[in-house]
Amino acid sequence: MDDRMRERRALEHRRALQRKRRQQQIIRRTCLTVIAAVLVVTAVVSLSKMRRSQAGEAVSQNVNQGSPQTVDTTYKNVDNFKNDEEAGKVGETSDEEEQEEICVVVDPGHGGKDPGTLWKNTYEKDINLDIALKLEKLLKEAGYKVVMTRDDDTYPNLSDRVQVAERNQADAFVSIHQNAVENSTTISGMEIYCNEDSDSKSPDLANAIFDSVLEKTGAKSLGVVTDSDFVVVENNTRPACLIETGFLTTPSEREKLLDDDYQEKIAEGILEGLNVFFEKNPVF
Ligand SMILES: [Zn+2]
Numbered sequence: 453m454d455d456r457m458r459e460r461r462a463l464e465h466r467r468a469l470q471r472k473r474r475q476q477q478i479i480r481r482t483c484l485t486v487i488a489a490v491l492v493v494t495a496v497v498s499l500s501k502m503r504r505s506q507a508g509e510a511v512s513q514n515v516n517q518g519s520p521q522t523v524d525t526t527y528k529n530v531d532n533f534k535n536d537e538e539a540g541k542v543g544e545t546s547d548e549e550e551q552e553e554i555c556v557v558v559d560p561g562h563g564g565k566d567p568g569t570l571w572k573n574t575y576e577k578d579i580n581l582d583i584a585l586k587l588e589k590l591l592k593e594a595g596y597k598v599v600m601t602r603d604d605d606t607y608p609n610l611s612d613r614v615q616v617a618e619r620n621q622a623d624a625f626v627s628i629h630q631n632a633v634e635n636s637t638t639i640s641g642m643e644i645y646c647n648e649d650s651d652s653k654s655p656d657l658a659n660a661i662f663d664s665v666l667e668k669t670g671a672k673s674l675g676v677v678t679d680s681d682f683v684v685v686e687n688n689t690r691p692a693c694l695i696e697t698g699f700l701t702t703p704s705e706r707e708k709l710l711d712d713d714y715q716e717k718i719a720e721g722i723l724e725g726l727n728v729f730f731e732k733n734p735v736f
Pocket residue numbers: 561562568569576629630
C-alpha cells in the first residue's frame with residue numbers, strides 16, 4: 453500500500469468516525485427531547501389534579517359551615533353525605549356497607565310555626581317528633597340509613613320534605629301525624645294514607661306498617677286510605693305513607709299518645725312493618 457492510499461484510507465476512517473459521532477449526537481438529543489416532553493406532561497397533569505382536589509375541598513368546607521338549627525340544614529346534611537360518597541369514589545376507598553344501607557326518610561309532621569292539631573297544651577308537632585326520634589334510634593340500631601326531615605322544633609315546608617326523600621332516593625318515606633275530630637271525645641284508632649298512583653309499592657308499605665303498629669299497640673284500625681291527597685305522599689315518587697297514630701281530641705287516647713312506652717310501641721311497630729316491607733321488596 454502506498455502513502456497516498458494509506459492517506460485516503462485514514463481520511464475515510466476519520467469521516468466514518470465523524471458520521472458515527474453525529475449520529476450518536478442526534479440519537480442523544482432525540483432521547484433528551486422525549487424525556488423532557490414526558491416530564492412536562494407529567495407535571496401539567498399533577499398540577500391540574502392538585503387544583504381539582506383543592507377545589508373539591510373548598511366546596512366541602514363551604515357545605516360544612518351550616519347551622520344545625522335551620523331548615524336548610526336538612527339539605528346540607530344530605531349534601532354532606534353525597535360529598536362523602538363522591539370523595540370515597542375518587543379515593544377508591546368507598547365503604548361498600550354504607551352504599552348498601554337501606555334509606556328510610558322519617559318525617560315528623562308539622563313543627564316550628566305549625567303546631568298541627570292542638571288540644572290545650574298538647575301539640576301534635578311534639579308527639580310526632582317524640583315518636584319519630586324513637587323510630588330514628590330503632591332504625592339506626594337495626595342498620596338502616598335514616599334521614600329526618602326535621603329533628604327539632606322547626607318547620608320544613610311540604611315540598612322540602614318531599615325533596616329530602618327524592619334527593620336521598622329514599623327506599624321508604626314515613627310521615628307521622630296525630631288526628632283530631634270536632635264534636636267527639638270518644639273516637640279512637642289509627643289511619644294510614646298512601647297513594648297507589650305515585651308508586652305501586654306505597655300500598656304495600658302502608659299495609660305492612662299498619663299491620664305491625666296495630667299489632668304492637670292494640671289500637672283500633674280506621675283503615676288504609678290508598679288515594680291520599682296529602683302533599684308529602686301524593687307528590688312523592690318514592691314508596692311513601694302517612695300514619696295518624698291516634699286522636700288528641702279523645703282524652704283516653706291522648707293520654708296514651710303522651711306516654712313514652714306507648715310511643716315506643718308505635719316506633720317498634722313502624723320498624724317491624726318496614727322490616728316486613730323490605731323482606732317482600734328487597735332493595736338490593
Ligand atoms: Zn298532622
